Every structure is written in structure tokens, then in C-alpha cells.
Amino acid sequence: MNNRAGALILVLLFHLLHSSEARQPNVVFVLADDYGYNDIGYHGSEIKTPTLDELAAGGVKLENYYVQPICTPTRSQLMSGRYQIHTGLQHGIIWPEQPNGLPLNSPTLADKMKESGYSTHMVGKWHLGFYKKEYLPWNRGFDTYFGYLTGSEDYYTHLREFGASSKFYLDLHNERGPVKNESGHYSAHLFTQKAIDVINSHKDSKPLFLYMAYQSVHGPLQVPDKYLKQYEHIEDETRRTYADNGGKPIKGGNNFPLRGEKGTLWDGGLHGVGFVAGGALSRERSGKVTTALIHVSDWYPTLVRLAGGHFNGCLPLDGVDQWDTISKGSPSKRLMLLHNIDPLYKKSGAPLYADKFDTSIRAAMRSGSYKLITGDPGPGKWTPPPSTQNQQYNTSLYFCEEPSDVKNVWLFNITADPTEHHDLSEERPQVVRIMLDLLSKMNATSVPVRYPPFDPKSNPALHGNIWGPWE
Template sequence: MKKLWLPLLFAVWLSAVGGSGSKNKRPNIVFVLADDYGFNDIGYHGEQIFTPVLDKLASDGVKLENYYVQPICTPTRSQLMTGRYQIHTGLQHYVLLPEQANGLPLDDPTMADKMKEAGYATHMVGKWHLGFYKKEYLPFNRGFDSYFGYLVGEETYYGHKRDYTDGNWYLDLRDQNGPVHSEEGHYSGHLFTEKAIDVVQAHDPRKPLFLYLAYQSVHGPLQVPEKYERQYRHIQDENRRIYAGMVSAMDEGVGNLTQALKDKGLWDNTVLVFSTDNGGTPKGGGNNFPLRGWKGSLWEGGIHGVGFVSGGRVPLKGTVNRELIHVSDWFPTLVGLAQGSLNGTKPLDGVDQWGTISRGTPSKRTVLLHNIDPLARTLGVPLYNDTFDTTVRAAVRVGHMKLITGEPYNGSWVPPPGSAHKFEPEPNTFPDKNVWLFNITADPTEHHDLSDQMPGTVRTLLGYLQRFNQHAVPAVYPPLDKNSNPALRGGVWGPWQ
């Protein structure tokens, strides 16, 4: 009898420590973040660009159709990594510039910190854009066991270089051991995928995996191997054609990564999240139609993101989730899924949405602050003197209603080049207008401003902005530091203090 039990006990132990299909294990978590990826530029939203891999992953999982990010790069990444609004980290104005002595505050634990604390192997590949002026701000000092990628906001895809104010271009590619000089000519869409696959192949399955793959794709400059652009030769607009090829290269990369997870036996115990960091920009080939506006704006085209959750550990299959979800929600959601602790974090603005995603329960979120930017250009005069100043650039969502104040930036409706839809320019009847109100559920394309018809609702939402503003920290946006010049450090971007 004893001999019969030994194999059974061994099988139970093996399932507990190494069997990827065990539902009692903590899941592997893979987060893929695309850069400047437009709402209209994934196959299931548009008709011009082919994304068979992303479409299949989304259709096998949960499509997030009421999902919001920030209008630009750094704010989205900061909220993903901390679960806190940018008004609470001082990053509420624009993006981090590579010459600025600034970064994601060191007293905010990152998602990687909490995953590592929970026993996960933590790895990052790709774009950081959360500060690097001191070595303490580098990704491998913010919770990641390994890092391969670049630190600034944009660079060339083949040379991996970013220009400085002196007009010269300098390398920005490194891992935890220092600058990497050996990858010139290696297209980053392929390079980052390959490095992520290396992480998967080297992973010890007895430990849960957290992998953050932040693609450079499909941010400018517009560069892609010709074979990807060739399939879109019917698109006459050059920027759109190259951009479409860049999307296809990224789609292929995600497919190669998911195949590596399957080959390693990890996929059945994996939750994969795909997200954009902000809306696309038409001048860079991206498109958000039928949404209004684009990257950098507080219109839906800037902040209503592409997002879905897939993988073998996602219990709901083939569903569309229309509950309100924000990028800051990933921090408590994924740390909770990892059975990690939120002890030591500052008060979070994100909420745990795993019940919403995995079971379709109502969202825990009814209020969403899009931003308050005290350093942006003001517009017009205050609508009221006893509540939030409407000249300030801000936006908030409460239930179905969205309020925008100040200067939201261009609000045109831009269809993709060659589309049968017509371009609709932003109405400019009142150039100093600084208040807009929309029912986003009924009017997701923001055609019908209700601010004049619903003054009481305007005042209610201004009250929300007023209360948020009362506990906002000052925006941190220092001048450019000449000591940041990479020429002072061997021609490589990196810490200078």
C-alpha cells in the first residue's frame, strides 16, 4: 500500500509546484502595453488594419469596451505602476522629458515591487519613460529583476537613439548590466519580442511570472521592415501605410510571445492584459474614429483605450465588458490576483476589478478623474466663482456623465485616410468656451454638448473636480538640466545625478 501512495503523493506535489494547469496556483501575469495605439487601429474596431492575433486573443477573453487610459505616455505608465492618479504623484503636466531631473516618486511602490514581494519573478522589456536622472529611478531598482529596453519617451526603431538639444543623436538601449551597443539595425518590434521570449524560456515554472512588455510600437518615428508595409500598398497615405505595417509587426510579436508561453507550458495558468497607453495621433498614422480628438486631448479619442484580458486563467471567454475600468485599476487588480499585499502603498485611486473582469459583476468604479493640469494654458473666464475654476484644463467622469473644462485641445472627428467617412472639424463657434458636458454612454462620440441644458449637473461635476483638486499635490515639471547631455557620459542616455 505504501508503494502505491508514493507516486500519487509525488503527482500531487508536482501539480502544486510545477503543473501550469493548476487553478490553485497564482497565475502568471503578462502585461503588454502598446504605445500611441489608436482606438480604430485594432481589427475588431476598424477595417483598415489586420490584427488577427490581437483579435483572436480578445475574442477568446474579455474585451474592455469602457476602458480608459491617460492622454499621453508618462501619466498612463505612472498610474499603471502605482495605482494612483497623476495629481497624487506630481506628474499631472505633460510627459517626462529626458533632460528633466524628475521621475516617478521613489516613495510610491511600483506594481513590480509588490509582485516581487509576493514571490513573483519580475521582468520588464521595452519603454520605461518614468524617469532616470538618478540610478534609483531605473526599472531594475523599482522592483524588476531584469530589464531590457530604453528610458526616454521615443527614439529610432533601428538605431535605438534619441536626439539631444545639441542636435546629436545618442544611444538609449540598456539592460540591468549597462548600455547595450550590439543591437544597431535590429528593429525594436522584433528585438523586444525576442527579449520577452527569452524571459519566458528561461523562467523557472515553480515560481509565478510577472512580465511587463512595453512596446515602442507604434509610436513615431514611422519605421517598419518593408514586408509589413507591403501588405498595405492599397493605402495611399504614406504615414497611414507605414503605421499599419508597424501594427502588423506588433501583432505578429504578440503572437510569437503567446506561442512561447504555450510552448513553455505557462499559458493555461496565465492572465495576459493588452492595453494602449493613449489614443493615436493622425499625423503619426494613427486613428481613433469614430471617437473625437486624439493623443494629448481630453476628448474620448485621447483617453478611451483599446484593452482586453486573455489567457488560460481568464474564466470568462468571448465576452464584452462595458463596465467602467481605468488604467490605475490594474495595480490593485493584478496585485490582488497575485495574492500580494497592498501594505505600504499610499492611498490608491485604482480599485480591484477582477470580479468585473472574471465574473461580469458591476464595476466598483463610478467616478473617474481624467486629470487636472494646473500648468496647462488656461482658457476663457471662470464659469462660477465658488467652485472649480473652469479655465483650468481638467476632466472628470461620474457615472454616464463626463465634464471637460479649460483647453481640451483639438476635438475634430478624423476618419482614417481613404475612408468613406467625412472629416468633421471641431466646432469653433465660441473660441473661449471652457465647459463641455456629455452623456458618454448615450453619446460616445461627443457630438452633443449638454452643458447649457444641464447646469445643475455641470455644478455637481465641478464639485467633484473641486474636491479632487483640494488634495492634489503640486505639479512637478522642472527645467531642462544641461548636465543630462549624454555626450558627458560616453554618448549614452542615462542617470546624471
């Protein structure tokens, strides 16, 4: 995220569960940033990911798994188990200069794991607010923390620009304060070593919960030169760097054959890559693939249940417990999924019906196999990987004119048409009306959007040249 226009984020999410002999399994949850659907080896990518492929092959692949198209909302739903419309984070991300954060009115996933007897640790990217000390990760359920609080920074210097000032300030912290001695240490290597240190120092008296949120492969595209050599055959320089270092094509990621990209409501901005592996799964589940509908908010109740915890003190959850679906192959308890309703996003076109949800508002949801999109979903192109464009694919099929400003309703059967080629909104108006009613009911439960103006007091120059709380 090295500029305002590049602030949107697609998340690859995968996680590893390692059991211990105790009833409560150790949990290592790994989240990679800006990772596209076509950026993992087992989806046919030219990028080789043998370790991830091996882990996924021995676990359960989640092939109907959804996250949010940008960063803060995905992380907020992971940590709260609640939709954006119920936390006020419906619009955009939390910028470093904003006095904003994941609301304090409900315990985080880390809080609940700690309450269940876990030792809780986080390494990597927070991006859930830090303008007050109460919002810092070590005050939100994590015993230890090592990482950065903003949304992006230099991989080597760990500096982040303040606005458009061309002045950069340190954003690297642990639970004891700023970390000033790691300049030059590439963040992927640094965070990996810190995670290994957490595991090696863990005492068996408690089960372990480690949340590992990599900076990779988010922009800026930076990678040690030695890793570029194995991808010399990729002609596109951005893609070649990304391969080592998503879904954001101009930043090297790729979602093909899905439509759209990071920041959009097409499946290329929402459909994540995920798998579960480890000893908490039975041997019978090794190598399985599930197409059950699973959402990032589901990890909250799934992991709390797995930890033997309870939901006392929680506000109503939107996530559902998916452990039986993952570990036994049971049908998913999730039949519907709200992608988002964003009332602050610029409206598009006129409402389709006077007595239904306003279709000029940017929103999207799933009900069974159907997906409805309203408003302006963002760029809807299909983009083959740069190294293979015009070689393997019929580009006339995958490159099309963008929708006009007048159209603001799309309906797809994602099961039959996962690449969103066939809009059914005119063929099946009754389905559209039913889903618009569902959107109206969900919208009625929304809380006001939290998107405050930038605060000049956030300037790190006023706080020892370090990003951190200012209130």
C-alpha cells in the same frame, strides 16, 4: 516623439493573463504605444490584426477602458495605482533632460508582485525617469530589464536626440548596463525576442510577471519594407507605414469615430483598446464584452490581489480591484474617474462660477455616464481614416469648427453619446455644478506639480555618449 510638439501620447493597452497550475497565475501585461481606437481589427479597422483579434475573441474585451492622453501619466498610473494629481505628474511627460521621475515614496506594481513571490521582468519603454539610479526600472521592482529609458528613439539605431542639438545618443539598456551591439535590429522584433527569452528561461518555482511595453507604434514611423506590401491599397503613406509599424493622426494613428486625438481630453485621447485573455479566465467568460468603467490605475490593485499580495506600505490608491468585473461580469466598483487636473496648462476663458472649480483650468472627469471637460481640451475634430475620407462618411458631420477661446465647459453623456457630438452643459447646468464640486474636492487632494527645468548635466556627451543617470 521626434520633436517637442509631438511629445504627447495616446496609449493602447491590452494584457494577457496565462494561468499556471499554481494558485498564482503567470501575468504577461502588454502595452502598445500610440495605438488608436480605430487601429485594431475588431473595431472595424482596415488594419488587420488577426492575432490580437483571436486573443481578444477568446477573452474579455474592455469597451469602456480609459488611459491617459500622454505617455508618462499612463505609465505612472499603471505602476503606482495613483492619479497624476497624487504623484505630481499632472503636466506633460518626463523629458529626458528633466531631473524627474515617478516618486519613490510608494512601491511600484513590480515591487508588489515581487513581494508576492513573483519573478518580475520588463521589456521595452520605461519613460518614468532615470536621472538618478534609484529611478531605473531594475531598482523599482524588476529583476531584469531590457529596453529604453526615454520616450522615443530610432527603431533601428536605438539612438535618441539630445534637445535640438542634432546629436543622437544611445538609449538601450539592460539591468547590467548599456547595450551596444543591437544597432540595426528593429525594436519590435528585438523586444519580442527578449520577451520570448524571458518566458523560455523562466523557472516554474516562481510565478512570472512580465511587463512588455512596445515602442510600436509610436513615431518615428519606421518599418521593414517587406511589411509595407500588404497595405499597398492604403494611399496615405503615413497610415500605410503605421499599419505595420495612437491615436495621433499626423503620425498615422486613428481614433474614429471618437472625437479628438493623442494629447487631448476628448475620448479620442483617453478611450483605450484593451482585453484580457488566458487561462486565469473561466471558459464562461470567453468571448465576453464588458462596458464596465475601467481605468489604467485599476491594474495595480487588480493584479496585486490576483497575485495574493497586500497593500502594506502603499500610499492611498486611486485604482480599484476589477478582477470580479473582468472574470465574473460583476458591476464595476468604479463610479467616478478623474482624467486629470493640470494647473500648468494654459488657462482658457474665464471661470464660469465664482464658488466652483475654476473652469479656465484644463481638467476632465467622469461620474457615471457623464463626462465634464473644463479649460482647453485640445483639438476636437473627428477624423476618419485617411484611406476612407470622403468615401464612407458624411464629412460635414465629422468636421466642425474648433470651439472658441471663450467656451471652457463641456458636458457629455458618454453612454448615449460616445462620440461627444452633443454638449449638454447648457441643458443640464445642475449636473455641471455637481461635477465642478467633485473636481474641487479632488483638486484639494493634489500634490504640487513635478515639472523641473531641463538640466544641462543630462547631456549624454558628458556620460559616455549614453542616456542614463546624471545625479
